Amino acid sequence: MQIHLISGFLGSGKTTAIQTACKVLITESLKVGVITNDQGIKLVDTGYFESNAIPNRQVINGCFCCNYNSLDENIQSLIATNNPDVIFAESVGSCTDIVATVMKPLLQFKKDVAVTVSTFADARLLQMLFIENKQLFNDEVNYIYTKQLEEAEIIVVSKIDLITRETQDSVQQFLQAKYRGKEIIFINGTDDASILQWLNIIQQTNKQSNTSSLNIDYDIYGAGEAALAWLDDEFELYNDKGNAVEDALVLANNIFQQLQNNNLPIGHLKLLINQQLKISYTELQTPDTPVTISSAAKAHVILNARVQTDPVTLRKIISDAMNHLQKEKNCSINIIDSTAFIPGYPRPTHRITDNISA
Ligand SMILES: Nc1nc2c(ncn2[C@@H]2O[C@H](COP(=O)(O)OP(=O)(O)O)[C@@H](O)[C@H]2O)c(=O)[nH]1
Ligand SMILES: [Mg+2]
Incomplete structure (x- = not known):
């Protein structure tokens, strides 16, 4: 079984891409499951997957990393009821450090699963932050944003249908220079062919990952969450x-x-x-x-x-x-x-x- 951890900032297109990916995988006769996650209790994303008849569970009241046991129980529960080939677990958009706190524990405690981490980033936000040097959120929130990119195995730049070819080129050049060695792909999360490109990369992962844990200052991270x-x-x-x-x-x-x-x-x-x-x-x-x-x-x-x-x-x-x-x-x-x-x-x-x- 594969567990794909989907991180990335709020609104970066995680749920949209997961929904399209589930649709594509179901047509390939694969069984899918989704675990949603957010800080509160009543989650829009959970209702959304439910309305699309995708088997789902949710981890509420905080991120996967602080609720690892709940994540684990929900994985077990999905396996018991649906026996999925693929589980997508979408973490809170303000969460980071999931390689050290979720991916590595999953790999350590569940010997029979492959785990990947994809970090989503809205193409226009990347352009604004790194090409135009305009900041939308405060420094601590920005810190979380950059840490998410830093720990990604795969950076998935989303919403390319909303940018020009020139913007895509400049974002690509920036990311390739800054995050050398990482897989970087550009997608439209609503488009099956685009999602298939991403799925082809993450589905090939069937070995233990050697992605590095972050060096991270939890006080800055905590201040970003609290902002x-x-x-x-x-x-x-x-x-x-x-x-x-x-x-x-x-x-x-x-x-x-x-x-x-x-x-x-x-x-x-x-x-x-x-x-x-x-x-x-x-x-x-x-x-x-x-x-x-x-x-x-x-x-x-x-x-x-x-x-x-x-x-x-x-x-x-x-x-x-x-x-x-x-x-x-x-x-x-x-x-x-x-x-x-x-x-x-x-x-x-x-x-x-x-x-x-x-
Ligand atoms: N045009 C376009 N809109 C997208 C794309 N991906 C997501 N969106 C929109 O971006 C908003 C946030 O998407 P969502 O998947 O909920 O983001 P999440 O918070 O990361 O799960 C929604 O209005 C989506 O319809 C994309 O590739 N292209
Ligand atoms: Mg979402």
Whole structure:
């Protein structure tokens, strides 16, 4: 069995690529499974894989590294129910050091699996950070971003459909010079042929990897995690006129606008509406309006936000947007569950450096 660890910054295209990869592998008669992971409790990504009928499990309340036993139990559980040939495990977008804390422990404790680590990076963010030298997030968050690239076995540059050939060339030159010896590929995560190129690389790995553990300063890493507040909400939106889904889309857009107006960098803002429609914003990307918006008096919504601010500010912006929407659209919102917090200091269950195990 293969376990592909998928790391990479918030909104870099991990879930999209995994979804396309699962679709491709299923047509090749392979059995797949996905493990999602995030800081909170109600995860949009889990609902998304569920709605696409992909066997899945989730590790909640923190990253794989700090919840290694939960990751292990979920792998066992997927094996017991689905016996997958391939498991994709998508780590939290603000997580790094997964070679030492997840890959090496998996290889040590599970002798019969091959493990790969792919780090995703949005082509436009790479261009902005490294070619234009513009920084979107603070230094500590940036530190996490560069550590993710540094530990990758394979750097997967995503969203090439959104950049020019010249930009791709300059990003490629930069990465090849900075990360010598690493496999670097460029993909469009929504495109089967592009994903197949990535799958061909990771599926060939059937031996124990010799990827190096990172040298990393956990205080800076922890400060980066803490700079990005997390919020997850589950709510129902009612509109007698049948505009509930449309209202939820307006709400998402209003929250995005307010975060931008307040100069709060967005890691990810995503909603899953009626367990089907996933709407996702990043600092650099707004979603397309769905072609058809179903008429419904009720919309069930899961909202996940990861934003460079504190949880009180994030909560207030989202609550204000909800209150405003209720007045403007004459709809009502019933909150079922709500969580907002600063993620804790990363304390991995295991950490295997290249010489010493802890
Ligand atoms: N155009 C384009 N959009 C993409 C691509 N990959 C992901 N996206 C979009 O980027 C946003 C974040 O993607 P997602 O897969 O959720 O990122 P994750 O947070 O890394 O899992 C979503 O709006 C996706 O539709 C891609 O290759 N091309
Ligand atoms: Mg995701």
